[in-house]
Amino acid sequence: MEIVNYFKAKTIEEAYQKLNEDPSNLIIGGGAWLRLSSKIVNTAIDLEHVGLNQIKETKNSIEIDAYVTLREVEKNEALANLFSSIINKGISGIMGVALRNLVTVGGSIFGKYSFSDFITPLLAVNTEVEMYKAGRMALEDFLKLRTREKDILLKIIIKKEKVLGYYYKMKKTGLDFAVINVGVTKTNGYYKIVVGARPSLAAYATSAMEYINNQKVITPKVIEDTAQIVVEELKFGTNSKASKEYRIELTKVYVKRGLKEVTK
Amino acid sequence: MKVKIIVNGYKKVYDVAPDEYLLDTLRADNFYSIKRGCDNSSCGVCTVLLDGKAVQSCTLLSVKADGHEITTIEGYQEEAKKLSEHFGHQGADQCGYCNSSLALTVHAMKTEIKNPTNEDIKEYLVGNLCRCTGYEAQHRAIKLCLEDEE
DSSP states (O other): OEEEEEEEOSSHHHHHHHHTTSTTOEEEOSOTTGGGOOOEEEEEEEOTTTTOOOEEEOSSEEEEETTOBHHHHHTOHHHHTSGGGHHHHHHHTSSOHHHHTTOBHHHHHHTTOTTOSSHHHHHHSOEEEEETTTEEEEHHHHHHOOOOOOOOEEEEEEEOOOEEEEEEEEOSSTTOOOSEEEEEEEETTEEEEEEEOSSSOOEEOHHHHHHHHTOSSOOHHHHHHHHHHHHHHSOOOOOSSOOHHHHHHHHHHHHHHHHHHHTO | OEEEEEETTEEEEEEOOTTOBHHHHHHHTTOTTSOOOSSSSSSOTTEEEETTEEEETTTSBGGGGTTSEEEOGGGSHHHHHHHHHHHHHTTOOSSOTTHHHHHHHHHHHHHHSSSOOHHHHHHHTTTOOOTTOOHHHHHHHHHHHHHHHO
8 A cells, every 4th residue: 555645633634634635545544455456546545643542341241432443342351251261362364463462453344454353353242333323333334334435433342241152263373364254153142143254244144043933942963954054045256265166165164163163 | 753662771763653653663673582473463473572461573563552661571581581491491492483473472472361270371372372382391481480489
């Protein structure tokens, strides 16, 4: 990425005004994946000084500001004790500590990276995002947004619930991107199944979720059938990491393991 | 753009491009201990400490270091000496390309984790690749160095 100007905003409004001054202006997070882009950016806008660097635990939720680093999220004790630690597990598999000390929550989510190991577990629990202009919305809805309106992600809000969770990232080497990543949760008897890096962006397996949530008893046959529905409804593809067929087989295995784990 | 960075305790002012990486800025200022490896956030040989935390200088824009403290191995020589001796005794020194980044990462780990376990050490150092694959000897040397300091 080529950056012509760099602007450190003092307030969110100032950042928002600057963002909308030029179509190529953008908000910069930790900057980890800048080298992956060949874009020319007129002004990169830095949010370091706008006060978006807190993790706040309330009675019902955990709110994580956009400028918090992934390492800070990973080390957060409240999160580690919730959701079977699937969020911490997801983050700890992302490259090394030195990179996670730079990567921000905002950059990781706003980028909607298909290889994300953060978005998959967040979708598996109850997560909302708060945008400066568009307000609050479910993470799922945010990921589907195709609006051209430029906005700023302020924070994510994770609802505190009793969740049994499973997360697995299949990767070829320790520091690699995921070949596939799978999140499965059970919250108050309701199952969620998320598959990411297919290689497209993480998504719910809605038909499979509907099927399993309508079953009175979760038998091995139900788990087998659910995994089959997951791979039939979601779109898989081939890239340099793995073939479509391999991803399908892996997904079946990890969805089954996840369901067994959360129904123990 | 002018940026003010405290490097190893000394105030420095650099004139940098908005998309210049800290690795390039510091190497241009003769901090050759910071190595260029993969140049894509993967190998960790460019690690420096940003306000005491390990970060990859090939990924950190110099403008983001403005107003912060950077430590390179040049600013950490006395403590690194102890680790270096253990590296020698354990045969962990091979080409030496990753040593300075490893020493800084170990320092960051000690600050962050009290009494790190074997698993903690492995997990913390996963982002520091050794081209000679001397991981076992390095791990022994780090363990012994930590035990010495207890």
